Amino acid sequence: MAVGQEITGAELNEKFQALDMPAVYSPAECDRMAEMIVEIEALKKEHNAAILAHNYQRPEIYQVADFIGDSLELAKRGRDLEEDIIVFCGVHFMAESAKILAPEKTVLLPDMRAGCSLADSVDPDSLVERRDELKKVYPDLVVAAYVNTTAAVKAVVDVCVTSSNAVKVVEGLDSDHILFVPDEHLASYVQKETSKTIISWDGNCYVHHQITPENILSVKEGIPNLKVLVHPECRSDVVDLADAVLSTSGMVRYAKESEADEFLIVTECGLSDKLILEVPEKKFYKACKLCQYMKMITLEATLESLRTMRHEIELDEDVRAAAEKSLLRMFELS
Ligand code: SF4
Numbered sequence: 001m002a003v004g005q006e007i008t009g010a011e012l013n014e015k016f017q018a019l020d021m022p023a024v025y026s027p028a029e030c031d032r033m034a035e036m037i038v039e040i041e042a043l044k045k046e047h048n049a050a051i052l053a054h055n056y057q058r059p060e061i062y063q064v065a066d067f068i069g070d071s072l073e074l075a076k077r078g079r080d081l082e083e084d085i086i087v088f089c090g091v092h093f094m095a096e097s098a099k100i101l102a103p104e105k106t107v108l109l110p111d112m113r114a115g116c117s118l119a120d121s122v123d124p125d126s127l128v129e130r131r132d133e134l135k136k137v138y139p140d141l142v143v144a145a146y147v148n149t150t151a152a153v154k155a156v157v158d159v160c161v162t163s164s165n166a167v168k169v170v171e172g173l174d175s176d177h178i179l180f181v182p183d184e185h186l187a188s189y190v191q192k193e194t195s196k197t198i199i200s201w202d203g204n205c206y207v208h209h210q211i212t213p214e215n216i217l218s219v220k221e222g223i224p225n226l227k228v229l230v231h232p233e234c235r236s237d238v239v240d241l242a243d244a245v246l247s248t249s250g251m252v253r254y255a256k257e258s259e260a261d262e263f264l265i266v267t268e269c270g271l272s273d274k275l276i277l278e279v280p281e282k283k284f285y286k287a288c289k290l291c292q293y294m295k296m297i298t299l300e301a302t303l304e305s306l307r308t309m310r311h312e313i314e315l316d317e318d319v320r321a322a323a324e325k326s327l328l329r330m331f332e333l334s
Pocket of ligand 1 (some may be wrong): 148208291292294
């Protein structure tokens with residue numbers, strides 16, 4: 001996807017026309033971005049660095065990314081990279097996951113303010129307290145954490161899950177009682193798919209939580225063949241309207257492989273932008289909200305990160321090793 005030195009401001013401008021955001025992608029702004037892209041590509045070579053970008057990033061970040069994907073794909077890709085330095089264009093917990101799986105590499109996050117409301121909704125002390133209370137009632141209790149959690153939380157749970165493998169991992173656990181943290185909506189989706197008892201945490205992603213059934217129905221009206229693709233972090237009354245409930249990368253695959261031509265993408269807006277650019281022959285409608293944390297990662301911050309080698313993700317080795325165990329257990333079960 002990276003285009004490096006060849007891209008010009010005019011080419012960028014032409015490419016971003018499809019996004020219909022003239023105020024953001026004006027010719028002058030595209031010229032400025034093209035200059036930064038050239039410098040970023042040169043610094044990547046100089047420092048032996050690679051850029052990993054999440055599916056929710058800005059379109060101009062895709063231009064400098066060596067790989068674009070969901071959080072787990074990125075962490076796995078980071079582990080297998082030949083480069084010594086990973087600039088992680090995503091949010092903090094994702095950069096931590098990359099560091100957990102590739103401790104020998106330098107992992108940089110361009111802006112340390114790029115957090116996550118969902119990851120912030122659970123901390124290790126409250127989780128251990130709740131787990132210990134519940135174990136008195138359910139001695140077989142297992143704690144499963146969505147990958148959208150801090151390394152410190154991953155370090156105190158039994159297993160991690162992603163939005164695409166959560167049901168399979170839960171089914172594979174040797175327990176009938178699962179404390180599932182932190183996303184209440186993903187927990188409720190998993191509960192519908194399993195006979196096990198899912199005990200949910202009181203957390204959610206503020207982005208997906210804002211999307212309502214009305215947002216979907218108002219677009220769907222009048223487009224009979226529209227396929228509605230919904231992320232399982234959405235509320236259950238929104239999930240109920242889906243033709244398919246998918247992770248971000250699952251949505252990309254589905255849209256490319258499906259015979260349908262028109263889709264409503266119900267997740268963070270960056271994914272619809274990605275699909276508009278990547279699959280121009282199909283039509284994508286949006287019922288989406290912006291994640292302020294994802295959008296904190298800009299070309300300027302990425303360039304500065306490569307110039308100054310900031311901000312490095314550092315983890316205590318005990319925490320890292322314990323968190324890695326929970327991720328590896330997930331790989332075994334999925
Ligand atoms: S979209 Fe939601 S889960 Fe993803 S980083 Fe933003 S707040 Fe966190």
